[in-house]
Amino acid sequence: MVALTESTTTDFAFDFDRPPPGGTMTRGTGRGGGSAAPRSVDVARLAGVSQKTVSRVFNDEPYVSADVRRRVLEAAEQLGYRLNNAARALASGRTRSIGVVTLGTALYGPATLLMGVERVVRDTGYALRVVNTMEGDPAGMAGAVDSLLDQGVDGIVISEPIDEPGGDVSVRVGVPVLVINAPSPVAAPTVLTAGGGVDLMARAATEHLLDLGHATVHHLAGPRRWYAAQDRLEGWRAALASHGREVPPVVGGDWSAASGYAAGHELAADPAVTAVFAANDDMAIGLIRALTEAGRRVPEDVSVVGFDDIPVAGFVTPPLTTVRQPFDAVAQEGLKRLVHAIENPQADPLPASNAPIDLVVRSSTAPPPPRTTPGRARRAATRPGQGAGI
Amino acid sequence: MVALTESTTTDFAFDFDRPPPGGTMTRGTGRGGGSAAPRSVDVARLAGVSQKTVSRVFNDEPYVSADVRRRVLEAAEQLGYRLNNAARALASGRTRSIGVVTLGTALYGPATLLMGVERVVRDTGYALRVVNTMEGDPAGMAGAVDSLLDQGVDGIVISEPIDEPGGDVSVRVGVPVLVINAPSPVAAPTVLTAGGGVDLMARAATEHLLDLGHATVHHLAGPRRWYAAQDRLEGWRAALASHGREVPPVVGGDWSAASGYAAGHELAADPAVTAVFAANDDMAIGLIRALTEAGRRVPEDVSVVGFDDIPVAGFVTPPLTTVRQPFDAVAQEGLKRLVHAIENPQADPLPASNAPIDLVVRSSTAPPPPRTTPGRARRAATRPGQGAGI
DNA sequence: CTGAAAGCGCTAACAG
DNA sequence: CTGTTAGCGCTTTCAG
Secondary structure, X not given: XXXXXXXXXXXXXXXXXXXXXXXXXXXXXXXHOOOOOOXXXXXXXXXXXXXXXXXXXXXXXXXXXXXXXXXXXXXXXXXXXXXXXXXXXXXXXXXXXXXXXXXXXOOHHHHHHHHHHHHHHHXXXXXXXXXXXXXXXXXXXHHHHHHHHHHOOOEEEEEOOEOOOOOOEOOOOOOOEEEEOOOOOXXXXXXXXXXXXXXXXXXXXXXXXXXXXOOOOEEEEOOOOEHHHHHHHHHHHHHHHHOOOOOOOXXXXXXOHHHHHHHHHHHHOOOOOOEEEEOOHHHHHHHHHHHHHOOOOOXXXXXXXXXXXXXXXXXXXXXXXXXXXXXXXXXXXXXHHHHHHHHOOOOOOOOOOOOOOEEEOOOOOOOOOOOOOOOOOOOOOOOOOOOOOO | OOOOOOOOXXXXXXXXXXXXXXXXXXXXXXXXOXXXXXXXXXXXXXXXXXXXXXXXXXXOOOOOOHHHHHHHHHHHHHHOOOOOHHHHHHHHOOOOEEEEEEEOOOOHHHHHHHHHHHHHHHHHOOEEEEEEEOOOOOOHHHHHHHHHHHHOOOEEEEEOOEOOOOOOEOOOOOXXXXXXXXXXXXXXXXXXXXXXOHHHHHHHHHHHHHHOOOOOOXXXXXXXXXXXXXXXXXXXXXXXXXXXXXXXXXXEOOOOHHHHHHHHHHHHOOOOOOEEEEOOHHHHHHHHHHHHHOOOOOOOOOEEEOOEOOOOOOOOOXXXXXXXXXXXXXXXXXXXXXXXXXXXXXXXXXXXXOOOOEEEXXXXXXXXXXXXXXXXXXXXXXXXXXXXXX
């Protein structure tokens, strides 16, 4: 039975004859490094089955007898065979890979999200291709998506994009897209979103401060362009509005501790400031440092809430009250839905679910300093103009 | 390569057809989502040239007249053509992609390194595939490398691996490998290493403390299994040894601030401790918190040096003296060498160069408290700056 | 349950 | 400078 196979197509001038001396070694495929990598037909021959059967085994297709399957697997093992993904992609039109576009920063949020995505993707059996964008990068998002499309991914994840002018992707995207924590910047047949609820988390943070008795809460915002910043801003504003509080002017930062520090000096000068909600922990830490240097104690004089719950948040001085974002849950759910969309093009997308809010209260927040009795506060701020603290 | 899509393109109106029902998809290609993606032969036809010429244009091969090139590009643009990477990889045996194996953590070092690698890889024209390992993951490194090989990468970057039992990759790796900050866990035709010098940085950190007048320096180490931890440990020990100082017992942590905090309580109990070199900033921060809670002031009573220079390091209380790792430089140089090895299999690998040492002195370090008259330590004036290195 | 034939879209020699 | 001829190693029909 083997003989037949032998005389068919491919074996013509077989294996080891090396084409011309181009300088490379071994069959064009760089893979083997030394001897040519085995192909499924080699496995088939060794196992005494057809090439197609090998294919079946490696694709977990049904209708292969246990015995044949075992033989094939053994032969493959013996030869050190591995599926050639390029050939597979070419023949099937699917690459079994998912691309992710992420901000080229080492910011905690995006970085953590990326790790989460990777972990989940792997479980789904897809490979991950990563492309970074940098803020202000002209080609930015469009270029990133484009290069992913060039690579031939089956789906795309866009993680925490920025709202940049011209940031919309005009490229024709033919695969499903998952956008995390933002509205979609692309038009594609299927666009899913995940995350969301950031505004509610921001609102919870703000309300925590309000509940403590602060008359109002100031906000140290992230860069205007970031949706992540916009969401927090909105949540903060909503909390204030729904409690009928005055909405103080927003102070802006760039996510860095240094910017929080700068903003802190500004805020420290205003005695009306007794509570600040910072859009991320780094800025909160910079802010606290500035406040401290200015002689305003945290939390006795000013309360500060951060956002993210970075690993050190609980160990800085004072331990930071913050909101933990459910990155893993978001990544997991989003990807599940993306994969579903990839594999079931006609089916309705799976619905999104809402993440829980995880406010971590530590020691950077406290009731506001007493207003009329300077007894306890060593360096009491000048008294605020008005308003009772609930 | 591939110019592609700016704004002008094609309004062929025809893009997002729904994928056809059932299995009746016309040409197998999943790519376009519905209407078949144009192939190079289509472009050729439209441009009135041979398919091979289209290939030449898209590969920036020489010997194509400017006129023909222009016509091809125009035709391609009009059709919305993009090279099919799977076919290309299959035919050429190269995928033009590089795989990265990284620790599945959000630790600052690995995460930053990954970002750096991505940035550089993109400039080289290669695509990036990422796989995470998790500490303690049984399949760990071997599984990660294996899956990368399955995907068919042209080269592999292993970032800060751990020294795990059975962590060596026994798989046949046929492509060049770059190992960052560790000895190589794989056997491959070409193995490059990058990073290194971590021990020297640790040594500089320790010597800074010694120079300040401390009798000895304690070390809060990272997990034993991590090469990153081992290097710091060695540097510390070497510094002590070369100054003829006593080498105190090592206290161990797991990189987390929480572990630094725990270790801090231990260390605080020992009055002989006046200087500690922590293996990373997170642990240093936890350590400082514990020290402070125990009534030992930093830096008046105890000096602390961290490692990494995480973004908030300069803004915690007190601002942390630490060593900044040159992640970007390491990534850049390492990748340049890896790509060189990929593209010039026979040539000798490019030599590695040494990174400078960047000690950032802030306010967490000071001379030791006077030996006989406790209680009067004053804040030493320190200022940010770059220590000179070796 | 298994096999044979026919490409997927591109690059690789080797002519012209 | 440009075209021709062969496959790369799989997955897909479609037959047994």
